[in-house]
Amino acid sequence: MKTLVVYDSVSATKMTEKVAKIIADSLKEHGAEVDCFFYKEVKPEAVKGYGCIIVGSPTMAWKPTKEIMKFLESLASDSKSGKMAAAFDTQIQMRISGNATKAIEAKLSELGFKLVSPPLISYVEGKTDRYQMKDGEAEKAKAWAADLVKGLPKSV
Numbered sequence: 001m002k003t004l005v006v007y008d009s010v011s012a013t014k015m016t017e018k019v020a021k022i023i024a025d026s027l028k029e030h031g032a033e034v035d036c037f038f039y040k041e042v043k044p045e046a047v048k049g050y051g052c053i054i055v056g057s058p059t060m061a062w063k064p065t066k067e068i069m070k071f072l073e074s075l076a077s078d079s080k081s082g083k084m085a086a087a088f089d090t091q092i093q094m095r096i097s098g099n100a101t102k103a104i105e106a107k108l109s110e111l112g113f114k115l116v117s118p119p120l121i122s123y124v125e126g127k128t129d130r131y132q133m134k135d136g137e138a139e140k141a142k143a144w145a146a147d148l149v150k151g152l153p154k155s156v
Helices: 015-027 044-049 066-073 099-112 137-150
Strands: 003-007 034-040 052-058 084-092 120-125
Touching: 003 015, 003 044, 003 066, 015 034, 015 052, 015 084, 015 120, 052 066, 052 099, 066 099, 084 099, 084 137, 099 137, 120 137
Parallel strands: 003 034, 003 052, 052 084, 084 120
Antiparallel strands: none
């Protein structure tokens, strides 16, 4: 199944972009046809060419970025019919960090996408200009993508 990974990434170290590329690479390793793009590089009408969309954002002020939510709002109604979706975020691991995936999943569901996987939460640590993935998070993202691809049809 042709899959689109679309993300926003705002930190200097581009942690959400790194997770998106890990997910895309793992999906490819498991037989999926995948494109991975920063949200500004994707025209909303292009989404209709994919059977599955995976959307990621850093958690900012307890939610996804405004830009990724605007991207989702911009999707044409015919681009979502029967499409599958999943969400991921990057966040600092603490009780008050919030969660971007809840809002992304809610918007995807509202738009008519079928959620096909529990969300992936990828934990980062460090200071704003020096974030890095916590130990084991890259492997967790790879495994999440491998599990997700098992539930996707081979073609659209």
